[in-house]
Amino acid sequence: MIAAVRGPVMDVALDHVVVDCAGVGYRVLVTPPTLSSVHRGAEVTLLTAMIVREDSMTLYGFTDPESRDLFGLLQTVTGVGPRLAMATLAVLEPEALRRALSESDVKALTTVPGIGKRVAERLVVELRDKVTAVAAAGVSGSIVAPTGSVAEQVTEALVGLGFPLASAEKAVAAVLAETPDADSAHALRAGLSILGKGSSR
Secondary structure (H helix, E strand, O other): OOOEEEEEEEEEOOOEEEEEEOOEEEEEEOOHHHHOOOOOOOEEEEEEEEEEEOOEEEEEEEOOHHHHHHHHHHOOOOOOOHHHHHHHHHHOOHHHHHHHHHOOOHHHHOOOOOOOHHHHHHHHHHHOOOOOOOOOOOOOOOOOOOOOOHHHHHHHHHHHOOOOHHHHHHHHHHHHHHOOOOOHHHHHHHHHHHHHHHOOO
16 A cells, blocks of 8 residues: 655646656646645655556545545545545535535535535535544645646646536636636636536536
């Protein structure tokens, strides 16, 4: 079990980073808040959860214990796998997620692509009493954007999180119309905000 990785960041993409650990590059899937706290070439320590499947071994990384704990906690609910857990943490940062669960805010939970009313209600029932002791933690920073246009990269990232292509394109267009010089990190966060508010699930 790989519980953490530490080393210089070799590459930063919109859904993962590659960390050089003693000459071995580990590809670690992360959320936008985590991405915004790392820089290419800088030393980073990521707490990780390793998910092993028959055809893959995937590392998910977090900058704080709370996010990793919530990632694991979400997956204890039937119907929630690692991808949906990461999408949840991408749309709702730890404090907002904890509040939504403790206050039975089904509407907030259904802003996550892939979470409908039934799954949201199940999350509330099963996790409401388990999140009150989890401390909130925040991250900040900036992202080093990879090659390619911001619009293409952010649209691809949003689709990867489960949003429909048309909705992702519309949200990205709205963000860039308002802030033409937005970088990938800003555009992704703003796009997630627009799509989250506009979800009717």
